[in-house]
Amino acid sequence: MKKAETELTGVKEIARRANVSIGTVDRVIHNRKGVSENTRQKINSIIQELNFQPNKMASLLASRKILNLAVLIPAVSNETDYWLYPLNGIKQAAAEIKQFGVTVKYYFYDLDSKASFHSSAEELLHDEPHGILIAPSFVEESISLAKKIHELGLPLAFINSDLPNQENLTYIGPELYQSGKLAAQLISFIIQPQDNILAVNIATDLENNHHLLRKEQGFKKFFEEAKKPNQVISLNINETKLAAVEKSLLSFLSADSGIKAIFVTNSRVNIIAKILEKHNRKDILLIGYDFLKKNISYLESGQITFLICQRPKEQGYLGILALYKHLFKISEVERSVYMPIDIITKENYQFYNG
Amino acid sequence: MKKAETELTGVKEIARRANVSIGTVDRVIHNRKGVSENTRQKINSIIQELNFQPNKMASLLASRKILNLAVLIPAVSNETDYWLYPLNGIKQAAAEIKQFGVTVKYYFYDLDSKASFHSSAEELLHDEPHGILIAPSFVEESISLAKKIHELGLPLAFINSDLPNQENLTYIGPELYQSGKLAAQLISFIIQPQDNILAVNIATDLENNHHLLRKEQGFKKFFEEAKKPNQVISLNINETKLAAVEKSLLSFLSADSGIKAIFVTNSRVNIIAKILEKHNRKDILLIGYDFLKKNISYLESGQITFLICQRPKEQGYLGILALYKHLFKISEVERSVYMPIDIITKENYQFYNG
DNA sequence: CTGAAAGCGCTTACAG
DNA sequence: CTGAAAGCGCTTACAG
Numbered sequence: 001m002k003k004a005e006t007e008l009t010g011v012k013e014i015a016r017r018a019n020v021s022i023g024t025v026d027r028v029i030h031n032r033k034g035v036s037e038n039t040r041q042k043i044n045s046i047i048q049e050l051n052f053q054p055n056k057m058a059s060l061l062a063s064r065k066i067l068n069l070a071v072l073i074p075a076v077s078n079e080t081d082y083w084l085y086p087l088n089g090i091k092q093a094a095a096e097i098k099q100f101g102v103t104v105k106y107y108f109y110d111l112d113s114k115a116s117f118h119s120s121a122e123e124l125l126h127d128e129p130h131g132i133l134i135a136p137s138f139v140e141e142s143i144s145l146a147k148k149i150h151e152l153g154l155p156l157a158f159i160n161s162d163l164p165n166q167e168n169l170t171y172i173g174p175e176l177y178q179s180g181k182l183a184a185q186l187i188s189f190i191i192q193p194q195d196n197i198l199a200v201n202i203a204t205d206l207e208n209n210h211h212l213l214r215k216e217q218g219f220k221k222f223f224e225e226a227k228k229p230n231q232v233i234s235l236n237i238n239e240t241k242l243a244a245v246e247k248s249l250l251s252f253l254s255a256d257s258g259i260k261a262i263f264v265t266n267s268r269v270n271i272i273a274k275i276l277e278k279h280n281r282k283d284i285l286l287i288g289y290d291f292l293k294k295n296i297s298y299l300e301s302g303q304i305t306f307l308i309c310q311r312p313k314e315q316g317y318l319g320i321l322a323l324y325k326h327l328f329k330i331s332e333v334e335r336s337v338y339m340p341i342d343i344i345t346k347e348n349y350q351f352y353n354g
Numbered sequence: 355m356k357k358a359e360t361e362l363t364g365v366k367e368i369a370r371r372a373n374v375s376i377g378t379v380d381r382v383i384h385n386r387k388g389v390s391e392n393t394r395q396k397i398n399s400i401i402q403e404l405n406f407q408p409n410k411m412a413s414l415l416a417s418r419k420i421l422n423l424a425v426l427i428p429a430v431s432n433e434t435d436y437w438l439y440p441l442n443g444i445k446q447a448a449a450e451i452k453q454f455g456v457t458v459k460y461y462f463y464d465l466d467s468k469a470s471f472h473s474s475a476e477e478l479l480h481d482e483p484h485g486i487l488i489a490p491s492f493v494e495e496s497i498s499l500a501k502k503i504h505e506l507g508l509p510l511a512f513i514n515s516d517l518p519n520q521e522n523l524t525y526i527g528p529e530l531y532q533s534g535k536l537a538a539q540l541i542s543f544i545i546q547p548q549d550n551i552l553a554v555n556i557a558t559d560l561e562n563n564h565h566l567l568r569k570e571q572g573f574k575k576f577f578e579e580a581k582k583p584n585q586v587i588s589l590n591i592n593e594t595k596l597a598a599v600e601k602s603l604l605s606f607l608s609a610d611s612g613i614k615a616i617f618v619t620n621s622r623v624n625i626i627a628k629i630l631e632k633h634n635r636k637d638i639l640l641i642g643y644d645f646l647k648k649n650i651s652y653l654e655s656g657q658i659t660f661l662i663c664q665r666p667k668e669q670g671y672l673g674i675l676a677l678y679k680h681l682f683k684i685s686e687v688e689r690s691v692y693m694p695i696d697i698i699t700k701e702n703y704q705f706y707n708g
Numbered sequence: 709c710t711g712a713a714a715g716c717g718c719t720t721a722c723a724g
Numbered sequence: 725c726t727g728a729a730a731g732c733g734c735t736t737a738c739a740g
Contacts, residue, residue: 010717021727026719034725056453057411058717061732099410175705182701189659190543222701305543341702347536347576348695351529364733375711380735388709412733415716 009050018043029054056328060100067102069094069323070129072120072145073159073316074137075108079240082267082290082312085354086135086159089316097324104320105129112204114138121145125152131323133316135160139208155326159315161211162336170322174310175338176211180218180265182341183287186306187261188228190285195260196231197223198252202245202268204238212265219263233259240268246275253279264288269307273298291344291354299346307344313354315339363404372397383408410684414454421456423448423677424483426474426499427513427670428491429462433594436621436644436666439708440489440513443670451678458674459483466558468492475499479506485677487670489514493562509680513669515565516690524676528664529692530565534572534619536695537641540660541615542582544639549614550585551577552606556599556622558592566619573617587613594622600629607633618642623661627652645698645708653700661698667708669693 011029015022020039027035028043035043046052071090074083087106094104107124110116117138124132125148132149136142136158146166149156155169162171187197199216203209220232237248249272252259262284264272269288273295276284287306288295298304322333344352365383369376374393381389382397389397400406425444428437441460448458461478464470471492478486479502486503490496490512500520503510509523516525541551553570557563574586591602603626606613616638618626623642627649630638641660642649652658676687698706 012717022718023720023728024726027726030719036725039725055415055717057415058732059719061409061411061415061734062717062719064719064732178701178705182699185699185701338705340696340705340707342694343697343699343702345536345539345697347532347539348697351532351692351694353694366733376734377712377736378710381710384735390709393709409733412716413735415718416733416735418716418735 009052010055014043014046014050014052017046056330065101067100067131067324067327068127068129069102069104069131069133069320070107070124070127071104071133071320072107072109072117072124073133073135074111077111080111080267080290081292083135085291085312086316086319088354089313089318090133090320091316092313093317093320093324097320100324100328102324109137111137114141117141125149129154131155131157131327133157133159133319133323136163137161137208139163155323157319157322159319160312169326170319170333170335170337172315172318172322172337173339174341176214177218177221179289179308179310179341180215180220181222182343183215183263183306183308184219184222184226186287186343187263187285188222188226188230190305191230191261193229194258196233196258197261197263198233198235198259199263199265200235200237200249200272201265202237202240202271203266204240206236206238209266215265219265231258240271242271242274245271246278249275253281259284261285261287266290267292267295269304270294270298273303277301277303291349291352296349299344299349302346305345307349309342309344309352309354310339311342311354363406364409368397368400368404368406371400410682414682419455421454421485421678421681422481422483423456423458423485423487423674424461424478424481425458425487425674426461426463426471426478427487427489428465431465434465434621434644435646437489439645439666440670440673442708443667443672444487444674445670446667447671447674447678451674454678454682456678463491465491468495471495479503483508485509485511485681487511487513487673487677490517491515491562493517509677511673511676513673514666523680524673524687524689524691526669526672526676526691527693528695530568531572531575533643533662533664533695534569534574535576536697537569537617537660537662538573538576538580540641540697541617541639542576542580542584544659545584545615547583548612550587550612551615551617552587552589552613553617553619554589554591554603554626555619556591556594556625557620558594560590560592563620569619573619585612594625596625596628599625600632603629607635613638615639615641620644621646621649623658624648624652627657631655631657645703645706650703653698653703656700659699661703663696663698663706663708664693665696665708 011022011025014025025043028040073086076083107120109120118141132154142163146156150167158168158171160173199219201212203212223230223232237245262272267290273286286304289308291309295304295307299307325331326333365376365379368379378389379397382394427440430438461474463474472495486508496517500510504521512522512525514527553573555566557566577584577586591599616626621644627640640658643662645663649658649661653661679685680687
């Protein structure tokens with residue numbers, strides 16, 4: 001590596017040309033007041049002429065800014081390791097921007113407890129971060145939090161699921177409707193015209209899980225548009241215990257149900273897989289969501305054929321970077337970033353990394 | 355953003371504790387000689403104790419290092435816009451590390467001309483870059499270049515295709531064999547036991563395209579392992595003009611060929627799509643590679659069902675970052691990074707970004 | 709083998 | 725409204 005040539009650039013050169021001190025140049029660069037319109041214009045035109053870009057490193061070093069980001073996401077639980085992936089993406093981003101004086105603090109909540117969301121949110125606000133990343137699983141509580149954050153004038157990034165009409169900086173996550181259509185397309189490749197299909201929502205609190213319904217809508221839309229003769233039957237199961245799910249599912253497993261494919265609208269597809277395995281129903285095509293260890297093992301055994309996955313790791317990574325870019329004014333941030341919809345099978349999961 | 359607390363850290367604090375000057379501390383940090391074993395040990399133990407991490411920004415700023423990277427890849431041509439994606443990934447990485455004094459210079463070559471590869475390579479070497487990224491399309495020529503680069507002691511990253519037994523820093527690209535297996539799996543979901551399958555290699559110079567054969571091997575292996583009854587017929591077409599390809603293909607389009615699926619081992623799948631469209635053969639399942647505009651339009655029309663794609667943009671992005679991380683000693687670089695194998699259909703291509 | 713000083717390209721008080 | 729000086733946390737010659 002060679003040395004940079006000592007070019008005549010930077011604040012010094014601007015100051016020299018404008019016949020002012022570098023302090024005044026700095027004031028103009030940052031639009032600080034206390035500069036006469038005259039010298040401001042002179043300096044600005046020199047900046048234009050030189051196509052001057054301030055050296056970010058020098059600027060950061062001199063200003064010694066410290067930026068604290070806060071992350072509010074579900075804890076990795078026994079039931080699901082899904083949140084491990086966004087967390088890993090967040091950690092990767094945090095490691096990369098640590099050198100710029102950015103810290104990231106984590107606040108976890110329990111997906112079964114609105115109270116835990118609330119108390120973590122309180123703690124977060126108390127710590128007065130400069131930017132906030134949230135996975136807004138509980139709609140009401142998240143809207144209330146988003147409003148407080150907006151009042152404080154802080155940038156807010158949503159990942160994984162979006163909230164309508166909020167003043168957030170950005171949303172990074174899936175477009176649900178289209179992923180449902182994709183699931184339908186995959187099933188339609190494989191099943192026969194006379195086969196029936198079951199679309200299953202498994203959630204204790206479907207109210208707070210209307211994103212599942214969006215997927216189901218897309219799913220049904222595909223069959224409608226493609227004018228497929230198959231019948232799509234919906235089933236809502238508001239319990240997540242295996243025995244309860246099995247009980248709900250049982251009548252659809254009889255021979256005369258004609259069900260030859262099951263679409264599970266979330267990552268709980270492994271519960272259905274377990275039940276099908278128990279009943280030795282390898283003939284039913286099973287498709288669901290998310291790159292969880294449990295789901296992968298059923299992909300390997302063939303009980304699950306497709307998993308749809310929307311890069312949870314990348315969501316976390318991009319969410320943090322969006323806050324960083326916004327706060328350091330590095331670049332504009334897009335209002336919505338929709339993740340690619342990945343299809344995972346037995347033959348490509350080895351190379352997927354969340 | 356608040357100011358960092360004035361902590362007692364950094365070279366100054368180390369110097370103070372060790373009772374030496376910061377110059378000596380710097381010598382120890384960078385393993386420069388000219389320090390007595392005694393003080394070296396003392397300083398090192400203080401570094402350990404303080405868990406000292408040098409401030410990268412200050413270090414970069416003070417040393418004024420300039421790093422020039424060189425990129426040797428195929429030019430975007432009329433025939434294929436594939437190389438636009440790696441180029442975009444490279445540009446994105448270049449933009450991100452520009453602030454650290456890294457420049458990236460591009461040398462393009464024509465995929466139909468070994469001479470153009472040679473002359474671009476000469477030009478590249480003449481410019482004496484500090485690190486080099488290559489898409490080694492021509493095997494012999496690339497090996498020769500890789501050897502020269504190794505003699506110069508410069509780090510070399512390969513993207514898109516690998517060369518065996520070279521002293522390169524890293525390879526970032528697809529694992530070909532497995533993508534062939536995935537293609538076979540997708541086909542096997544859809545076709546019937548009595549159907550035949552055609553595996554087509556289209557390349558003027560198959561010698562230099564043995565990566566196509568790796569995909570074909572994986573493809574055949576799947577049917578073998580899965581004990582599928584389908585017959586897989588291989589066809590090598592060493593011309594790329596439509597008329598020539600059509601002529602080669604024609605006998606396989608007859609009704610008694612029983613061909614119900616065609617696997618094209620590279621991005622030229624759009625040529626086959628055009629021919630099938632002309633002969634009105636919507637009944638033949640077509641699958642091939644790469645997110646090209648031409649291919650996408652056949653995905654839309656339904657003439658192509660699946661495209662397999664291995665994140666060309668990310669390959670370029672990661673390739674540049676690998677060189678940067680290596681040269682700035684930011685982190686270790688993995689010898690081989692295999693891309694996820696993405697499946698693109700009519701229902702998810704909208705959200706794919708290369 | 710070691711130290712003292714100058715400097716990287718900015719920002720930040722402080723003084724006028 | 726403007727300037728001069730000190731400093732961010734390092735690296736780089738130079739002197740001894």
